[in-house]
Amino acid sequence: MKNIFKALSLSYKSAPLAVREQVALTEEEIKNFSLKIRDLFGIQESLVVSTCNRTEVYYVAEQNITAELIKVLLIEKGIINTELYFDYFQQLNTQAEAVQHLFEVATGLHSKVVGDLQIPNQVKQSYQIAADLNMAGPFLHRLMHTIFFANKRVAQETSFRDGAASTSYAAVALTEEVTRNINNPKVLILGLGEIGIDVCKNMADQEFAEITVMNRTRAKAEKIATGRNFRIADFSTLEREVKRADVIISSVMIDKPIVTKELIERIGILTFKYFIDLSVPRSVEDNVEEIPGALVYNIDSLRERADEALKSRLASIPHVERIIAEAIVGFDDWSKEMVVSPTINKLKNALEQIRKEEMARHLKNLSPEESEKIEKITMGIVQKIMKLPVIQLKAACKRGDADQLVDVLNELFDLEKQPDNSAYSH
Numbered sequence: 001m002k003n004i005f006k007a008l009s010l011s012y013k014s015a016p017l018a019v020r021e022q023v024a025l026t027e028e029e030i031k032n033f034s035l036k037i038r039d040l041f042g043i044q045e046s047l048v049v050s051t052c053n054r055t056e057v058y059y060v061a062e063q064n065i066t067a068e069l070i071k072v073l074l075i076e077k078g079i080i081n082t083e084l085y086f087d088y089f090q091q092l093n094t095q096a097e098a099v100q101h102l103f104e105v106a107t108g109l110h111s112k113v114v115g116d117l118q119i120p121n122q123v124k125q126s127y128q129i130a131a132d133l134n135m136a137g138p139f140l141h142r143l144m145h146t147i148f149f150a151n152k153r154v155a156q157e158t159s160f161r162d163g164a165a166s167t168s169y170a171a172v173a174l175t176e177e178v179t180r181n182i183n184n185p186k187v188l189i190l191g192l193g194e195i196g197i198d199v200c201k202n203m204a205d206q207e208f209a210e211i212t213v214m215n216r217t218r219a220k221a222e223k224i225a226t227g228r229n230f231r232i233a234d235f236s237t238l239e240r241e242v243k244r245a246d247v248i249i250s251s252v253m254i255d256k257p258i259v260t261k262e263l264i265e266r267i268g269i270l271t272f273k274y275f276i277d278l279s280v281p282r283s284v285e286d287n288v289e290e291i292p293g294a295l296v297y298n299i300d301s302l303r304e305r306a307d308e309a310l311k312s313r314l315a316s317i318p319h320v321e322r323i324i325a326e327a328i329v330g331f332d333d334w335s336k337e338m339v340v341s342p343t344i345n346k347l348k349n350a351l352e353q354i355r356k357e358e359m360a361r362h363l364k365n366l367s368p369e370e371s372e373k374i375e376k377i378t379m380g381i382v383q384k385i386m387k388l389p390v391i392q393l394k395a396a397c398k399r400g401d402a403d404q405l406v407d408v409l410n411e412l413f414d415l416e417k418q419p420d421n422s423a424y425s426h
């Protein structure tokens with residue numbers, strides 16, 4: 001099997017956040033970079049994935065140009081001293097490595113929160129970009145649809161997607177759960193430290209609520225709201241925003257509670273109000289729950305939910321790996337056959353040429369009905385002649401020794417002179 005598929009990866013496993021931020025690509029930058037490597041290196045198939053945790057480039061090419069692609073990527077991001085960054089990148093220069101890696105990334109095995117659906121969704125978006133740019137050819141189409149099918153099996157056959165396996169995602173899942181019967185619920189995210197930002201990122205993929213973000217530094221709230229459909233509220237309007245919200249998710253770093261029983265009594269509760277306190281020390285007073293309609297969930301209860309989900313997901317990993325392994329076997333068989341596809345097409349063209357030449361010699365004196373009959377008969381003969389070489393070639397592919405048979409057929413039928421006008425079709 002030819003090593004035509006390769007990849008480069010910079011992720012949270014190999015690079016600190018500061019480096020990942022420097023290299024991360026926006027959607028527009030992904031498009032520009034994809035077109036640039038097509039123009040520079042003649043790459044016709046590529047997949048570029050970029051998130052806060054990883055930036056990866058997968059490409060189809062006969063030559064290994066991974067190092068050159070890393071250099072172009074860094075220069076595109078304004079990084080001149082490219083040598084200083086090379087060690088942060090993982091280079092996957094065999095097809096087996098690159099395919100395995102993409103399967104594992106796209107199913108969520110490499111996600112920071114194992115099984116998280118965010119990265120599979122982002123891979124799907126990157127594939128859509130590649131398709132829109134006409135940079136997803138036969139190889140990438142087949143690979144991605146094999147991955148999608150494997151992902152479907154993972155969802156149906158395992159517990160790998162079940163539950164919320166991080167505290168911040170558990171907060172989002174709980175919010176959706178408690179507001180199920182509220183039309184367009186209002187959610188206030190109070191405090192934008194690390195966990196607050198994680199909540200925002202997880203909330204950004206949801207469409208069940210109106211989100212308001214609030215931070216003591218307004219600039220931070222504005223930054224997290226950029227490109228997202230979030231409201232921004234000043235910290236000085238805390239009381240008004242708490243009154244307005246159905247759910248308050250608080251992760252404020254503060255010495256004493258900022259949401260007090262006195263505050264909630266002052267604003268009044270007409271129906272239910274849910275407080276999800278992710279702060280340590282707590283930012284929502286314990287006794288807030290004494291007020292009718294107020295329900296408080298603290299970080300311990302969220303962690304219990306997340307830990308239970310994570311255990312379930314971790315237990316599912318061997319099953320997920322088996323699904324991936326089975327999918328890769330099927331894909332590899334197709335990939336090996338793809339290598340002999342040009343030979344099959346050339347042989348078919350050679351036989352078709354012989355058939356047409358002979359038909360042209362003998363059809364002159366025949367009626368249209370006789371010509372049609374002979375056309376069908378000769379086409380059937382060509383198909384039967386083709387059948388055995390195709391079976392033998394595909395069997396040789398699986399054994400890994402198709403090259404010899406390809407050489408024999410090339411020599412016997414002088415196939416080098418034949419056009420290959422339907423490569424990858426088998």
